[in-house]
Amino acid sequence: MSSTTLAPENKLPEAVYEYEIVEDHEHHEAHDSGSMLGFWLYLMSDCLIFGILFAVHAVVGQKYAAGPAPADLFELDLILVATFMLLFSSITFGFAVLRMFANDLRGMTIWLVVTGLFGLGFLGLEIKEFSHLVHIGAGPSSSAFLSSFFVLVGTHGLHVTAGTIWLCVLIAQLHMKGLTAANQRRVLCLSLFWHFLDLIWIGVFSFVYLAGVLL
Amino acid sequence: MSDAHAAPGSLRSYIVGFVLSVVLTVIPFWLVMTDATSNVALALTIIFTLGAAQILVHVHYFLHVTLKAEHGWQAMSLLFTAVLLVIVLAGSIWVMLHLEENMMPAHEQIEQVRQLP
Structure with a gap:
């Protein structure tokens, strides 16, 4: 009598345990292989790179070496336009991701192309600004302020360039293979990267441009 | 994957995040470009507070970070x-x-x- 009542009781926790494992396993498969978390960790390490560059700029950002100061150099209306280019590209990428979840490859490609055009517009403005600065003799070797400015803003610009190239490759991959699971994962990774760059730009325009002009 | 992202990544959340970002971008630029205040410390405080707020908006509405x-x-x-x-x-x-x-x-x-x- 006692053995028959004990047996199911002994089995019950084991059954629950098995059920949990199956549940957990399915959850993982539905999620992905872990590359989203891996990519997120890469972004966090990238964040540290930018954090160090911000720290450098905080330390030497006012060392003008008797050269030009931010108020003499920066054209804030151009920076505002560039900021909005990035912001628009962020939301159009969001629309592209939403189209992807709706299984609409065509609409998604259109939004990705729009995102890429905004990214190119941002890069064009930055190249214009940099070449203007170098042209008027305020290149990276003029002062500690300009050295750290070019490194910080240039590193961000390089990231946007890399993101734009990745975007072009991804559009080609989507065109060739369609909305496969691998391609969806790539789109989500790039969307994280793109939004992350917009986030870094908030620090750049607040700290380097606006605060720089005021100080 | 779609379940995990569909809820926070809805059209509405992107629009809300975008509108908040526009407001939080325009205010500091307006402050500096129109010389709205001569108090530099106050202006810097506003710029950095709104910048930090916009970073949080991006983390929540665009990057969809959840606990x-x-x-x-x-x-x-x-x-x-x-x-x-x-x-x-x-x-x-x-x-x-x-x-x-x-x-x-x-x-x-x-x-x-x-x-x-």
């Missing part, structure tokens, strides 16, 4: 990075400002050079 995503590792790694950033930034600025105070003569020389006709 539950990736079993909490996403939020955990973000928090860890934020702690490291605070240490690096606050530490660098603090130490280097003290160093600068001990370098006053050189600073004064730069001022003298700048005031040359």
